[in-house]
Amino acid sequence: MTWQMPPIVQFTTQARPHTTRARTMSALSASFRIAASPVVSSSRRAGSSSRRAAAPARASAGSDEKKVSSGRREAVAAAVLAAAALSQAAPALARGLPEFECTGEVTTGASGLQFCESVVGSGITPSKGSLIKAHYTGRLLDGRVFDSSYSRGSPLTFKVGVREVIAGWDEGILGGEGVPPMKVGGKRVLTIPANLAYGSRGAGGGLIPPDATLKFDVELVQVL
Incomplete structure (x- = not known):
């Protein structure tokens, strides 16, 4: 399911x-x-x-x-x-999903977003409005997985930096507030506070509770 x-x-x-x-x-x-x-x-x-x-x-x-x-x-x-x-x-x-491990220290940006590198990419860096493909796995802080593009075998395609995704994703991929941008091939662990995610409303009919801090493994696959 x-x-x-x-x-x-x-x-x-x-x-x-x-x-x-x-x-x-x-x-x-x-x-x-x-x-x-x-x-x-x-x-x-x-x-x-x-x-x-x-x-x-x-x-x-x-x-x-x-x-x-x-x-x-x-x-x-x-x-x-x-x-x-x-x-x-x-x-x-x-089961069977990759779980990224941090290879460097966990850094907290000015916005409260935390990140650490699992793999530092060597490809190009997206700019605001770039159409990108990214794989991800989303977890609650207790470790429960609520979604993963890996399980579907298809990365998510979206424009970064233009609010097509939650603010924590835009910042975590594009950079800003003390967070460096990702490069293609990079894998990063993002810990996103509620105000940069789904806030007090939560999402998914209760699957993501109100005021939930979320953890995402994000892989920047391609800049189109």
Whole structure:
């Protein structure tokens, strides 16, 4: 089971959880409207008319409350399944993946990004806006792998330095804030703080938690 999570700066992978919450809130709001409306109108009627009006209202409200309850259960179940998917998929995904070892000291840039070299490249250096190909493996700090281009056998292609990827990737590859640029053939370990990654929102429906520091093995394959 492989979950493809390119380190894109937009939080597109969260669309589904937001949609689920939006639908739940919409259903909840609808249940309040449906339950309240007959109560207001029936209060102006007397006797059996009031009782007859209230009965359908209770039935309708009960039906909508069941729908809302079902929606909540589905949202909670989705979150639980997402967490379970990560814990189950991580060991299988990690098997056979290269894990870079630092050959030099770990350096922290001014932004808080940490890096160390595994292999210093000998090829060309990309510039801002260059179209590049890069292999990567992304891990949480506890070692769990959440994505890897190596497992798919195809590097990620993107323009570096123009916010097509998270800020930590742009800085870690292109350089800046005390971080030297990578060269083609280079392999680097990046430890990226949350503010340069997915921030307080997290990503992947809970696969990357809020405020998570991430660790990436990055190989600069080609500048196109």
